[in-house]
Amino acid sequence: MRPGVLIFWLLAVPMVACALLVITSRNPLRSALFLVAHMLLLAGMFLSLSAQYVAAVQVVVYAGAIMVLFVFVIMLLNLGGAQKMDAAGLGWALGIAMSLGLAALFVGTGVWKSGLHAGKATAKTLAQGGTAQAVGFALFDPELPWLFPFEVASIVLLMAAVGAIVLAKRKL
C-alpha cells in the first residue's frame, strides 16, 4: 500500500468515527470534544491534499476559536446531561431516513466514478499551490475574482459581531 493511501485511510476512518460519535453522544460537551478531534483530523486531510495554509486556518479558527465558543456556551448554560435531547420515535426515524435518502442520492449519481476530466494539476501546483504565499497572491490578484468576496467577508464578520452583541446583551 502506498504511503499516501495509508495516510488517507488512517485519517478518514477516525474522521467518520468522530462524526458519528458527535451525533450519538448524549452529553453535548462530549460531542464538542469529538468535533474538535474531527476538525483536527480534517486539518490533517487538508495537509495530505497539500493545502498547508487552509490546514493552519482550520486548526486556528475552527478547532480553536469556534470550538472555544461552543464549549463556552455549553458551560454558560450549564444544562447538565440529564435533559433528554434527542428526537423520539417518528422524528428519529424520519431523520435517519432523510440522511440515508441523501446518501442513496449521492451513490445513485455515482460521485466516486464520475470520471472527472483531468485538470491542470502539475507537480508544481501540488508543491506550491497551498502555501500562504500562493493563496495570498491569488486572493489579492486583481485579475482573479476573489478580492471582492474577501472584502464582503470582512463586512459579514463585522455584522456577525454586532448582531451577536445585540442579541445576547441584556441592556445595550
Added chain:
Amino acid sequence: MSFAVPTEHYLLLSAVLFCIGVAGVATKRNPIVVFMCIEIMLNAANLGFVALGRHFGDVGGQIYTMLIIAVAAGEVAIGLAIIVSLFRTRETIDLDEADLLKL
C-alpha cells in the same frame, strides 16, 4: 497527473460526512449539537472544495474554503447568541419547545 489517492475518494468521504451531519441535524433537539452537525456539513463541503481545487490545480478551491470558514465563524457567533437569548426567555433550549412561529 495522477494522485496517490484519487479525487473521487475524497468526494465520497465528503458525501459520507455530509450525510452524517444531516442525520444529526434531523434527529437532535439540542440546538448546540444541531449547530455542531451543521459544522460537520460545512467541513464536508470544505473537503470537497479543497479536493477539487487540488484536482484542477486551481487555488480557488482553497479560497472558497477560507470564505466558508469566515461565514461559519459569523454563523456560530450569531447562532450561539440566539441560543443564549432563547435560554434567557424560556429557561430551556429544547428545539421542540421553541414553536412560537408554528401554525
